[in-house]
Amino acid sequence: GSDVVVQYAELRNMIQQAVQRRQSEQALLTSEERYRAVVESQVELICRFRPDGTLLFVNGAFCRYYGKTMDELLGRRFIPSWFSEDRPLIHRHFTTLSPDNPTGTMQHRIRCPALGTRWQQWSDTAIFDERGDVVEYQSVGRDITERKRTEEELRNTLSLIAATLESTDNGILVTGREGQFVKANRRFAALWNVPARLLIAGNEKELIRHLKDQLCDPASTLFSIPTDGSMTEAEGSGLVYFRDGRVFERNSKAMVVAGEPQGRVWSFRDITERVRSEKILKEANKKLYLLNTVTRHDVMNHVTALSSLLQLARQRPPGPELDDQLMRAEQLLDTIGHQIAFMGDYQDIDVHTPxxxxxxxxxxxxxxxxxxxxxxxxxxxxxxxxxxxxxxxxxxxxxxxxxxxxxxxxxxxxxxxxxxxxxxxxxxxxxxxxxxxxxxxxxxxxxxxxxxxxxxxxxxxxxxxxxxxxxxxxxxxxxxxxxxxxxxxxxxxxxxxxxxxx
The missing domain is CATH 3.30.565.10 (Histidine kinase-like ATPase, C-terminal domain)
Incomplete structure (x- = not known):
């Protein structure tokens, strides 16, 4: 009777173990199905492969990207068409993975038959055995071609902006929303005699002090950041007067993004010569008007005197008195000629820029x-x-x-x-x-x-x-x-x- 009890207990234990094993297998299967469902729903390219390139797993996105089925990929060596210039980079990337640093990221190009040249970014994790040898790699990749194109366009745009800033004769200064220094071209530094050390973020207070010290009015609010919302004004302009006599034309414009001011762009042009020429022209016009009035008056007086002498000369017989009147008439004509010649010289003043x-x-x-x-x-x-x-x-x-x-x-x-x-x-x-x-x-x-x-x-x-x-x-x-x-x-x-x- 005792043997039967023992046998029953052993049978019961075996049945329980079988049930538990079945439950574990079912749970594992469910977990794998969930994992596969998650992997298959990803737009990233996911794969596992041995060190020799033999694929052990690929998701649907990987297959669709390369235009192949799982049967064509799994269990086979698959090496994408890398650019020869990128191969040393890829090799160095995998050789740097170690048990202490098993994960790394890289970017490289491939030639895709259907899509042409594409850029990819991969995050690779190496799996090692107990001896420290690589057993396989797990990789997650994505196509970053559009991002690379955007970055290239951005670089080209920034290069164009930088070239434009440096080619203009205007001094350009860009400040942030808090008044911090952002950017200035070389012309700005030259116009304002700014040392290179001040054109570094963090030196804003010293830079502004250097700029204002050159002005006729150091207490000017130029470069101050408004707090009343006026910073969002589209444009501002005016003249800047320097202690050394120079005059700059100033224009500024707010940088507004989504209705919020992000900073301001300042443009300065040296118009000292233009202001000087305008002042000279104004003074010359006043002088010419005065001189014209005086000379016209003098010439008319001399013409009147000459006319009187000629009338008297007609009434006199030849002799010393007539000769004296004719000589005086010649002197008057000579004076009138000098006055007219002088006017010719004087009217040329300020016609040309000094x-x-x-x-x-x-x-x-x-x-x-x-x-x-x-x-x-x-x-x-x-x-x-x-x-x-x-x-x-x-x-x-x-x-x-x-x-x-x-x-x-x-x-x-x-x-x-x-x-x-x-x-x-x-x-x-x-x-x-x-x-x-x-x-x-x-x-x-x-x-x-x-x-x-x-x-x-x-x-x-x-x-x-x-x-x-x-x-x-x-x-x-x-x-x-x-x-x-x-x-x-x-x-x-x-x-x-x-x-x-x-």
């Missing part, structure tokens, strides 16, 4: 034009260039001609220069009798003098266009000394090479 000119070269030319007789003209101005109206030659001509006419037995006219704290001074001196103390200011008045009275007036007017002051400081009896006082922005010194001469 330019950089060499006084040394101008004097070399003037020395050949003036009737010097036995007078010597010395000049040592070789490295000097001044920014002046194109009629600068007439200034030096009038200075030399004035010395010859009014110097009173002079033998030498000399030109020299001196650099001072306030700028450049060019001296024109002679060894004549000089200018009387009570005439030093009057000689520059229109019409003053023994001849036409236009020369020194015209010289001063021409020089004033670019801020150059002309006066006379010589001592009476020791020769005349004319000074041309040139402001810092209107002169420069160039290097003199061995073969340069006046």
């Amino acid at each position: 330019r950089w000119q060499s006084p040394e070269k101008i004097l070399a030319k003037v020395s050949r034009m003036v009737r010097l007789h036995a007078i010597t003209v010395d000049y040592q101005l070789e490295p000097v260039e001044i920014y002046a109206d194109h009629l600068l030659e007439k200034v030096f001509f009038n200075l030399v001609d004035n010395a010859v006419r009014h110097g009173g037995g002079i033998t030498r006219v000399s030109f020299s220069y001196e650099i001072t704290e306030s700028g450049l001074v060019i001296f024109c001196s002679d060894d004549g009798k000089g200018v009387p103390a009570d005439e030093k200011d009057q000689i520059f008045n229109l019409g003053y003098g023994k001849h036409t009275g236009f020369g020194l007036y015209l010289a001063r007017e021409i020089l004033s266009i670019t801020g150059i002051i002309l006066d006379e400081t010589g001592k009476p009896g020791e020769g005349a000394v004319f000074r041309l006082m040139v402001p810092p922005e209107s002169y420069r010194l160039h290097e003199v090479s061995g073969d340069e001469h006046g």
Whole structure:
């Protein structure tokens, strides 16, 4: 009887084990089916393969991508058509996988018969046995061709933007929504004299301080970030005035994404020359109007006087009195001619934009034009260039001609220069009798003098266009000394090479 009980217990135990094994197998099968369902629902390419490339598993996406069935792939070696340039990269990728670092990611190209050149990204995990040898690889891949194309287009766009920024003559600065530095082109750095170390994120406060210190109004709100919502304004513009006399045209535009401001783009153009030319033109028009009025009045007076002399001449018989009246008539005609000629010279002032000119070269030319007789003209101005109206030659001509006419037995006219704290001074001196103390200011008045009275007036007017002051400081009896006082922005010194001469 006891044997039967034992046998029954053993049978019962065997039945329970069988049921449990069956349940485990069923659970495993269910789990595998769920896993396969998950794998098959993925758009990623999933596979397992041995080190020799023999495929052990592929999902449907893998098959569809390569245009093959599972029967054509499983149990067979499958090596995609890699680019030869990418093979060393792929080989290095797999050799770097180890038990301590079994997973890695790589990107490479393949040639796909149906789709052409494609880019893929793979995440590979190596499975090792107890000896540390690779048994198989599990890989998940995806086609990233479109992403690569987008990245390439983005790189091309950024390259185009960078080239555009660097090719423009405008200085460009880009700031973020909090005012942080984002980007600036080389032209901006040059215009604002910005050291390279300040064009690095994190130096915004020092950069802004450097920029504002150059302005006429350092307390300006330029570059400040508005907090009242005005940052989203489409555009802003204005003029920026510098302590050194420069003027910039400023334009700015908000960068808005989905209605939210993300920063601002600032554009600066140096318009100093344009502003200077506009100011010169405005002043020239005022001077021409005044001169036209004065000259017309003087010419009409001389014409009236000439008409009266001619009427008297008709009534006089030939003789000394008639000869005297005719001589006076000729003098009046000569004066009228000088006035008209002067108007011709004066109307050319400011017609052309001022330019950089060499006084040394101008004097070399003037020395050949003036009737010097036995007078010597010395000049040592070789490295000097001044920014002046194109009629600068007439200034030096009038200075030399004035010395010859009014110097009173002079033998030498000399030109020299001196650099001072306030700028450049060019001296024109002679060894004549000089200018009387009570005439030093009057000689520059229109019409003053023994001849036409236009020369020194015209010289001063021409020089004033670019801020150059002309006066006379010589001592009476020791020769005349004319000074041309040139402001810092209107002169420069160039290097003199061995073969340069006046």
